[in-house]
Amino acid sequence: MVSEWITTSQFAALAGIEERTARDAAAACLNGKTWKSTAMEVRREGRLLMIHGPSLPEYLRDIWHKAYEEGTRVKPPSTFTLPSPATYSEKVVNSYRWQQWRLHLIAPVLRAPKYSEERGKALRALVGKEFIKPNGKICRPSLATLQDWVKKVEEDGEQALARKAREEKEPRALVNRRWDRESPFPPERKAEIAQEIMVHVRSLWAEGAPGWNRVNQLASVKLFSLCRAAGWNEATPQNCQLGRSFVEKAREYRLIAIKEKNAKLYADRYVQYTHRTRKGMKPGDEVVADVHPLDVQRRMDGRIVHARLIAWLDLATYDLFVTLVILPPGRGIRQEDVAASFVDMVQAWGLPKRLRIDHGAEFNWDAMLRGFETLTALVKAWTDFNASLLGKGEAGELIDGDQFEPRSAVSKARPYNARAKQIEGVFGIIERFFFSMMPGWIAGDRTNKRTHNVGQAPRPYEGEDKEFARDFAICLDLYRNTPQADGSSPNDKRRAAYAAGFRPVTISRHDLMFAFSEVKTCTVRTGGIEVNGAWYRADVLIPLVTKRVDIRVAKWDLSHVFYVDAEDRLHAIPPAHQFAQDDLAGAKEQGRMAGVMNLHIRQLKAGTRPANLLIEAAAVNDALPPPPELPEGTTITTTEGTAIAAAIDSARPPDVLKRLPGQIQDPKTGAILTLRGPPNEEGSKSTAIDFDPLNFSPPTPEAKDQSLEVPELDLFQALAARHHANEKDAT
Known part of the structure; x- marks a missing residue:
């Protein structure tokens, strides 16, 4: 590293003088004298005299300073990465600006040798002089301030002039x-x-x-x-x-x-959003759907109504397809309205590759989402089929099948996310600049309607349905023909796409009926099947009476419902025909349907043989083991139980004995008495009818019939005994 101290040889080469002259000048300055009016700072290192470079005369100091900077400059490597600071602060730039301003201010003082008269003059020249600080204010530095700055640079380097970072201190008050x-x-x-x-x-x-x-x-x-x-x-x-x-x-x-x-x-x-571009999009690449109330009042059936718009925005062209719906009182947009509008849009534009819908209930329809995925799968299969016929690479010219991914075919915008639905902004544009030309427009604010006269209600649109639809179409067509920010209208963009070779994917209405239908489970009854309060009937359903079947229903088109049988054959079920009360055709139709059912029964019976259910049941019983018998176990008896059994037996009425003809029962003893009458001449047995008590003579004891178990009784003797007993009781 190059030192700030130079030898007398280096000083001679720098000043262009002899080395002896350079040594004499250095010796003179070492003894307190000057050389060319400059008191150079000299020190002795052994036998050498060393001269301090910054103390050289001004014309030599600049030359030495350039050589010194060139020698001390560190050449950075080819790939140099500065270390990242521990913390980042905007104060760093401000601190560097103050450092450079102070360094530039005292630069004349630093160039003068230390303790020289020249340095003193440079300092005095700066004292009291006005300077503009980096913050724009004017300052007049004092001598002490300038001397302090010079001392910091000489002792600690240029960095000492930078402002110190503010030390964060505890708040002066905890509360106040x-x-x-x-x-x-x-x-x-x-x-x-x-x-x-x-x-x-x-x-x-x-x-x-x-x-x-x-x-x-x-x-x-x-x-x-x-x-x-x-x-x-x-x-x-x-x-x-x-x-x-x-x-x-x-x-x-x-x-x-x-x-x-x-x-x-x-x-x-507060919600962050991303920036998106429509560059490279083709018609139908992405379509946004929403429902919007039209800000045009219309008088209809004595009431003021606002039409509803089911709108579809093509992001590639910013074209709008709109279905105008006039709703009856108490009814809103339903799912079938959205589905019907979507079908009409597909017929007009072709099948979109991606659909972005709202979170409203009219769009929250699983059948519609599955229907779009069904169409996606159908289009994907159609593309693969054409690819196999046309060859690799040729099918892409007809349709970009890779875009038809079922999982990404439909997306829902997040709630309260208007940026995700560009159609919201388009609604505002067409309302203010196009639909405002229609009579009955209320300027978008229903609480502050634009009126013809102050304090009066706005005048509604008075035209008929055809006139209203005509005026609405005129405004919408004007929007389609109006240039946008890029200078082209929606029609121009669509026209350019068609000219560039774009071809939409079209699909028939019948395919859409199948795709955008939901499955309902219905019970087949004798009158057919009931769907949404209407009855549908076909011969294919007659054999399925009392069974539950899955029916595909397109709620936006109820002209037919569809049934797929076990062999995957599709059947269209029309509405059931209603006959008048005296129409004989109804009886004929009923007889024909009965014949269809009888034919089905005969077909079923053809696969059976006679069977006796009782014989089959007896065979089952014979094949099974006999029922188990109850084994003997422990019997528990108690005194109370025995007493209860005896009481029940005593309370039982006596058995009624069957009496034969000629027998009576004693009312006190219950004994059966046989009354023997005169013998029958014909030898037959006596009966109770033949018995005459006046002609009766009791038999002799020797004439007892030993064949009867009950002993014979003398009736008169018994009656007499009973009479005596009664008299005795009376006395």
Whole structure:
């Protein structure tokens, strides 16, 4: 490294003098003299005299300084990476600007030799002189300031003139100066209370407190209660006021309330968005859909209505396809309206490659999303088929099939994300600059409608449906023919794309009916199937009565529903025909359908044989083991149970004995008595009808019939005994 001290030989070569003359000049300066009116700084190193380069005369000092810089300059490597600072601050540039300004100011002083008269003159020339500082202010540096700057450079280098980084210190007040001064708590307790009240202030901002003054009001009461709870009985609401400075420190926590309670404001001001370009897009690459109320009032059936627009925006051309819908009272845009509009758009523009829709209920239709993916798969298969026929690379000229990816075919914009739907801005443009030409336009603000006369309601559009649709189409066509920011209109962009070879993908309405239909499970009944309150019938459904089948329904076109059978054959099911009460054709049709059902039954029966169900059931029972018998087990008896059984037996009425003809039963004993009458001449048995008590003679004891188990009884004797017993009881 080159030193600031040079030898007398180097000094002679620099000044262009003899070496002896150079040694004499150095010796003179070493003894306190000057050389060419310059007191050079000289020191002795052994036998050599060394001269300090900055102390050379001015005309030599500049030459020496250039040689010194060239010798001390460090050549950077071919790839040089500066180390990253630990922290980044904008103050670095400002500090460097001050350093260079001070260094430039004292540069004449630094060029003069130390302790020389020339340096003194340079310093005095700067004292009191006006200079403009980097911040634009005027300063007059003092002699002490200049000497201090020179000393710093000579001792510590140029970096000493840079401004020192500000040291972050603790806040001068924990809450505010009054509270810090009057509260009697120790410093540790003060810090705890300050931290607790700061958390409370943050929470108030996060909950959406309206402004700093309201936060200050609520939080000051909290600080007052904390101080009283901590033992400061002299605390008052006045000396516990936080102040705006303390409250504003936590204002950033207001973002939490905006995020959770004001999604619109959060989306407009805080949500980050990306920049997108339409460069290279072709018609139909991406289509954005939305529903918009038209700001044109119309009188219809004695009421004021606003038409609804189902709009589709082609991002490549900014062309609009619009379906105009007039709704009855109490009805909004439905999914079938959106589907019908989409089908019309596809018929006009071709099938889009990508669709971006809103989060509204009219677009939140799984059948529509699956339908677009179905079309995507169909188009992809069509592309692959043509690629195999035309050869590699040729199918791309017909359609860019790689764009048709089912997973990316449909995307939904995030809620409260107007930037994701460019169609919102287009609505504003066509409303202000095109639809405003129609009578009945209310300027977009329904609370502040533009009227013909002050204080009166705006005049609505009075034309018929055809006239309204005609005027609407005129305004929309004018938009399509109006040049945009790039100088071309939507029609010009579409015309240029067609001229460049672009060809849309078209698809028939019938294919769209199948693709954009949803599957419903219906029960087949004798009257057909019921879909959305309407009945549909076909012969293919007659054999399926009482079964549940899947029916494809395009709710935007209910002229037919569709049924796919087990063999994947598609059947169109028309609406059921309704016959008049006295129409004989209805009876004939009913007979024909009965024949279809009978034919189906005969076909089923052809695959069967006779079977006896009882014989089959008996065979099953014989094939199975007999039922199990109950094994003997432990019997538990109790005294109470035995008593209950005996009571039940005693309460049972006596059995009624069957009496034969000629027998009676004793009412007291229950014994059966046989009454023997005169013998029958014909030898037949006596009956109760043949018995005559007046002609009855009791049999003799020897004539007892030993064949009867019940003994014979003398009736008269029994009656007499009974009579005596009754008299005895009476006495």
